[in-house]
Amino acid sequence: QYSEKNKNVITQLELEKKLKGDDKSWLDGIDRITVILCVNARQREGITYCSNVCCGVSLKNISILKELKPDLEIVVLYRDFQMAKKEFEEYYRDRRKESMFLRYGLERQPEIVKINEKPEKYQVSVFDTNLQDLLQFETDLVVLSTPMIPPENLQELAKMLKVPLDKNRFFLEAHVKLRPLDFATEGIFLSGCAQWPKNIQDSISQANGAAGRASRFLSAKTIKTSGLIAEVNQERCIGCGKCESVCPYNAIEFKDAQLDFEEVSLKVSKSFINSALCKGCGTCAATCQNGAISVKHYDFDQIYAMIESYLLES
Secondary structure, three states: OOOOOOOOOHHHHHHHHHOOOOOHHHHOOOOEEEOOOOOOOOOOOOOOOOOOOOOHHHHHHHHHHHHOOOOEEEEEEOOOOOOEEEEEEHHHHHHHOOEEEEEOOOOOOEEEEEEEEEOOOEEEEEEOOOOOOOEEEEOOEEEEOOOOOOOOOHHHHHHHOOOOOOOOOOOOEEOOEEEEEEEOOOOOOOOHOOOOOOOOOHHHHHHHHHHHHHHHHHOOOOOOOOOOOOOOOOOOOOOOOOHHHOOOOOEEEEEEEEEEEEOOOEEEEEEEEOOOOOOOOOOOHHHOOOOEEEEEEEHHHHHHHHHHHHHHHO
């Protein structure tokens, strides 16, 4: 959205690195900084979600900048503010006293034009929706608050762990209210920004909860599982591997088995089900073309009888 070739157009992450460094000489010659929130976020297409932490991080960096250089002018261009907690709201009100806040809309986003090379200066044009007027001013540094996005290779990890991702490629919990820290796959838990962008305080709270959930398994000598699980008829299994690829709980693995004939022994791959991981969903049984897998208490004779009964009634 904004050119990356401009030296003095940086992201909040790059600004934080500068603020943490010992050398603060980069602030020399900078009299006005413009912070733009919701850059490439909350769009109609692409990244449609709010990154949740950008507003708080921006205000924190503004506070540090004012401490380093009290006479620095800071202009904040925002669409909305995500300051959910009481202390965050008070922090936001304090920042409004020392900076200028201008609100823009999605339809008319701020425009930046370089007007000078050395030192770099930019002209910012923004239509303020509160004033209903187009404002233009010069700035020395532009800071972009960009959204937090999942890494590109997260799909591979999700397939490895047999856990789902939501439409934004964040990990999806088993149930948002009943099991917010659990995956459908037993023994794997969720916390922090793997689920959704969140601040450190919320991430630590969720991590404590996930650790508590994991301690149930670590402290127990045995694990209680449901009796409603799938089982494999080894004589029918041909080791095609289709059941392993469709199992959502990673409960199926292949092991070498030895078949003894009169004078010959053959080593073949057979499907084995981990009863501690199996949830009895029946996906593998429905996929097996050889009829080698059945779910306890729901064998093929029972299923066929249910179907015949339904057809007779209808």
